[in-house]
Amino acid sequence: MIDLGKYAGTVLAAYGVSAVLLIGLIWQSVAANARARKALEKQEKNG
Amino acid sequence: MSIWKYANPVKFMRSSGAILPWVVAGAGLCTIGGVLWGFLTPQDYKQGSTVKIVFLHVPAAMMAINIWVMMLVASLIWLVRRHHVSALAAKAAAPVGAIMTLIALATGAIWGQPMWGSWWEWDPRLTSFLILFLFYVGYIALWSAIDDADSAADLTGVLCLVGSVFALLSRYAVLFWNQGLHQGASLSVAPGERMSAVYRYPLYLSMLGFLLLFVALVLIRTRTEIRRRRLIALQAKEARA
Numbered sequence: 001m002i003d004l005g006k007y008a009g010t011v012l013a014a015y016g017v018s019a020v021l022l023i024g025l026i027w028q029s030v031a032a033n034a035r036a037r038k039a040l041e042k043q044e045k046n047g
Numbered sequence: 048m049s050i051w052k053y054a055n056p057v058k059f060m061r062s063s064g065a066i067l068p069w070v071v072a073g074a075g076l077c078t079i080g081g082v083l084w085g086f087l088t089p090q091d092y093k094q095g096s097t098v099k100i101v102f103l104h105v106p107a108a109m110m111a112i113n114i115w116v117m118m119l120v121a122s123l124i125w126l127v128r129r130h131h132v133s134a135l136a137a138k139a140a141a142p143v144g145a146i147m148t149l150i151a152l153a154t155g156a157i158w159g160q161p162m163w164g165s166w167w168e169w170d171p172r173l174t175s176f177l178i179l180f181l182f183y184v185g186y187i188a189l190w191s192a193i194d195d196a197d198s199a200a201d202l203t204g205v206l207c208l209v210g211s212v213f214a215l216l217s218r219y220a221v222l223f224w225n226q227g228l229h230q231g232a233s234l235s236v237a238p239g240e241r242m243s244a245v246y247r248y249p250l251y252l253s254m255l256g257f258l259l260l261f262v263a264l265v266l267i268r269t270r271t272e273i274r275r276r277r278l279i280a281l282q283a284k285e286a287r288a
Binding site for chain 1: 100107271277282285
């Protein structure tokens with residue numbers, strides 16, 4: 001186990017906040033792309 | 048061969064689809080590798096383990112400024128040559144830039160508390176970064192507020208030009224006003240100021256990872272915007288028929 005010393009909370013908070021923001025951004029980008037692709041395929045199929 | 052052929056949405060979709068898996072793989076490897084390598088570096092003699100925050104803070108701050116510069120170039124291409132893909136690429140980049148700025152601000156505040164004894168100071172660099180973040184939010188809001196896509200691209204292009212002043216200020220604030228708490232460049236080549244190789248190499252890898260992550264996300268988001276625009280065009284055509 002890595003010893004982060006007295007600043008463990010600080011370091012983990014910085015990594016945690018960054019991970020949440022980055023994963024959220026990636027998830028939102030991928031999900032929006034999948035939704036747009038499905039909607040376009042449906043429209044092209046029906047049209 | 049001209050780069051302008053990629054301004055054609057069909058060609059952009061084809062070429063971006065071909066390179067996207069490689070960019071995603073590179074982004075994943077470099078970002079996870081760089082950040083993990085950074086997390087495993089030894090503690091600094093002065094800052095202790097908080098030095099590990101540099102592997103997130105510096106790449107995010109670097110991208111926050113450079114994404115705005117990319118948006119500026121894309122907006123200028125739109126304003127001068129009216130290539131829709133460039134306007135959509137600028138739109139696609141904005142949320143990525145906003146999140147990068149937010150990460151830089153959040154990790155900076157978390158790092159600043161134990162090192163400076165304060166979460167926030169009205170320091171030139173911190174303040175210019177906060178204004179840059181507000182510009183990102185304003186840019187995204189302006190795109191959402193205008194129904195006509197071309198008018199939205201025109202107005203956000205102008206906003207991008209104005210905001211570029213703050214992107215430049217964010218980069219050079221420490222030099223312009225030599226009175227803040229924030230240090231100068233982390234990666235200096237000046238003798239005696241150079242970061243130790245133990246920290247420098249993971250930082251380079253992390254920076255490359257963030258850059259590739261940005262490219263991957265912009266490609267994905269631009270493809271989304273192109274699909275949305277095609278869908279709107281098809282729906283309008285159907286409604287007219």
